[in-house]
Amino acid sequence: MTDTSVAVKAGQRSTFWLKKLQVGFALCVVLVVIVACALSDVLAPYDPIAISLGATLQPPSAEHWLGTDQLGRDILSRIMKGGQVSLLVAFTAVFLAGVIGGLVGVIAGYVGGVFDAVAMRLADVQFALPAVILALVLVGAVGSSLFNLVIVLSLANWARFARVLRSETLSLRERGFVELAKLSDASTTRIVLRHILPNVMSTFIVLATLDIGIIIILEATLSFLGLGVQPPYPSWGTMIADGRAFLEQAWWISIFPGVVLILTVLSGNILGDAARDRLSPTLSTKW
Secondary structure, three states, X not given: OOHHHHHHHHHHXXXXXXXXXXXXXXXXXXXXXXXXXXXXXXXXXXXXXXXXXXXXXXXXXXXXXXXXXXXXXXXXXXXXXXXXXXXXXXXXXXXXXXXXXXXXXXXXXXXXXXXXXXXHHHHHHHHHOOHHHHHHHHHHHHOOOHHHHHHHHHHOOHHHHXXXXXXXXXXXXXXXXXXXXXXXXXXHHHHHHHHHHHHHHHHHHHHXXXXXXXXHHHHHHHHHOOOOOOOOOOOHHHHHHHOHHHOOOOOHHHHHHHHHXXXXXXXXXXXXXXXXXXXXXXXXXXX
């Protein structure tokens, strides 16, 4: 064995363990965030919307681990409650966008014709507009409520699922097992449900995992601009916006929610990349 091959194998082992550490860290972060936010009503040390004017702008301490804001509200409790709202919006919006976009993409790819042409032109229009701009326009038109926010974020992200799953379906419909199903007089519905959808699920899972981080950032952006979750209920974007005027004297109001937001999105992207590596049949290296 040459020195070069030894060095290559050592580099591969280092990359393998680095990926393991990254995925392990990301998984821990995501689990902690999900558990803390889902159980915020039980685990939060204070009422996240209770005002305490005698405890305003307190720095991190044993009493308030992450400090308090300009109204004396506990930052840790508000991060946990705000994360509950952000994750609920993200998971619901990704589910709706995935179902809508996935069905449109699979049907367009298998049936083709006018439906395919119209669906893909609508997807082109959606891609031509930045998601943030589209979400701002839609929220401004229908109003800012939790239900409207979920619908708007779903409509702003369905095209990604439609475009990718359509490409997968175009490839699958030419495969032998689909041709055999057609020869056996199987209906279009049966072919789509039994042969197409199961084979695009891995791609759907990867897209959904990666899309959660995008939705969380979009929700935080809308809340930061005042078009998302409305006070007094907290949101990570709202908390960051609330602390802008106090960055010099109370940096913790904006910094801590921002750090949690960054870690959550980064960890979600790492897990999405890991899911892609594990589920993709075209990658030669599996870790």
